Amino acid sequence: MITSPNLSREYRAFKILQHWRAIHTIVPADQLITPEHPSFPLFFFLYQKTETLYQRLSKRRNGEEAFIHPINVVLALKEAEIDEGNTLCAGLIHDYIEESVDLYKEEMHLSDVGNDASRLDEMESQLTAGLKSELIAFSEKGTSGGGNSSAAAAEELVAITQLLTRHKRDFYYKSICNLFTGPDPTIKEKAIQIKLADRMHNTLSIESFSEQDRLYSCFKNLFILNNTKKYLAEIRGNLVFSEELTETERLFKRLAKATYDAFLQVCENATKKGIGEVRSMLHLAFRKFAWEKNGVFSVTELTQEELHLMRLYFQVIRKYDCRLRHKWEELQRIQEEEFAYCQQFFADFNFTDAQIQAILDYKDAYSLKEVIGMLLYVPEYVVKRFDYTDLFCEN
Incomplete structure (x- = not known):
């Protein structure tokens, strides 16, 4: 955000209110987090891992490369002034397990019901356990530096990702309700922030959708926004949307404005x-x-x-x-x-x-x-x- 004192007050007010815009070009990891950031080694490791997976995915419906999505999620978090390493790392891999399960489903020609659903659940558990082992092993090398060099941080990162992963046998509502009823308040807050950033980029990528699909996609946002407003009121009370916005409130407002634009x-x-x-x-x-x-x-x-x-x-x-x-x-x-x-x-x-x-x-x-x-x-x-x-x- 531009804050130069040489700019007029009016223009600075515009920059605060300006609606967020997605980028359309894949950028390297060091343009998302500076190499000096204590979490950069872990972020770079996950960037490479996620990029490798996303190269196997189909392009998005608007024709863009699949990997542009997690990049935009991280950028949306950064725009909301979030700099906490695990949140940014989780934003990068928020769909990693779900996309991996979808690939397995496609390759094995499985459905979402019956014994097939059980196989998908089992694969999800295996992938989650594998990711957890990988992250703990990485942290134990002592190369991730600073705040994210512990097994506890790796555990938290996996927990955030799990909370964001939709289980195949669940309808959309159930997966979102799980998000807002998570037992750990810190993990829940970070997962909500990532979900808001995720939906923001998805909403900015619906230009090729039919009118009914646009409405349906934005309706999902309405459910998330309504629940986020309720959640914020529960933890912030009368301070909700006061002059000093929290990171979650910033993301709420930006998703709401993107959804308004789409409607x-x-x-x-x-x-x-x-x-x-x-x-x-x-x-x-x-x-x-x-x-x-x-x-x-x-x-x-x-x-x-x-x-x-x-x-x-x-x-x-x-x-x-x-x-x-x-x-x-x-x-x-x-x-x-x-x-x-x-x-x-x-x-x-x-x-x-x-x-x-x-x-x-x-x-x-x-x-x-x-x-x-x-x-x-x-x-x-x-x-x-x-x-x-x-x-x-x-x-």
């Missing part, structure tokens, strides 16, 4: 499909839903008697929840009902099917970005019944 892009893309005439109706219907039904404060249930346009907002979270839980029949029912409602409600406009879908994408993105804004700027706001203490932790 806004969906709105802009939908508008280009010729639905501009009904945008204000969608906006006002959301306001009615938010104010009359308290619709932004809790997961809501739809009553079939509701005919006002605000009907479209009652099941936004439920819809994406169905996709996360693989409740395909319920998802299809919600999608078909809202599509049919829009066709009949907007009959005068003679919208095409593509335009009706654009309206649905627009209203989802618009409502969810408003929730993101409230998470950012309303101090005590969280979405109730949408956190790691409720039904969403069930597998």
Whole structure:
């Protein structure tokens, strides 16, 4: 971050508020951590190990090399002023076990269920034990220097990685709930920081996604952000988002802004499909839903008697929840009902099917970005019944 005293106060304020941007070129380890950093030997060792694995992976959906992801995660942590060695090392290898299991699954032509799932769990345990042995052996050489030269540091690094690894038999919610309910507060905090940085880079890499996939990806962020806000309130109380932000708060704000940007892009893309005439109706219907039904404060249930346009907002979270839980029949029912409602409600406009879908994408993105804004700027706001203490932790 630029802090030169020669810059205007206004420009310095801009640099503080500026949204984080990813890099698109793989950089060497010494551009991520200086060689003088006490953790550099360990970081360099893990950099080489991770790079070797990622060379075996397919490119990302936007066409970039897979290894660009862990590099950007480390950079996001650094941008949040995190310089603690184990956090940066864990950021580098946060997907190492999961990606290794995925490679094994692909090579052995396995599924995620039954005996195959047991084999994947066993492989995950073997890989975790192997990584732990490797890190302890490295630390015992005494070459990692300073703060990360102990077996205890190696144990912590593996524990962070384990907390970030999604088990194949778990749905997404369960893996995130495990993150927020970890027993060790230090390991939990570091893992949350890395998950926020991970999602930030993923959100900045969705330019090739369909509109529905963009919304789905950002919906995952909403669950993480809502839980992070709840977590921060529990440990910081009234000091949450005070003038001196913690590292986790910085990452929260940056992920929230990246997610807001992504939702806004969906709105802009939908508008280009010729639905501009009904945008204000969608906006006002959301306001009615938010104010009359308290619709932004809790997961809501739809009553079939509701005919006002605000009907479209009652099941936004439920819809994406169905996709996360693989409740395909319920998802299809919600999608078909809202599509049919829009066709009949907007009959005068003679919208095409593509335009009706654009309206649905627009209203989802618009409502969810408003929730993101409230998470950012309303101090005590969280979405109730949408956190790691409720039904969403069930597998």
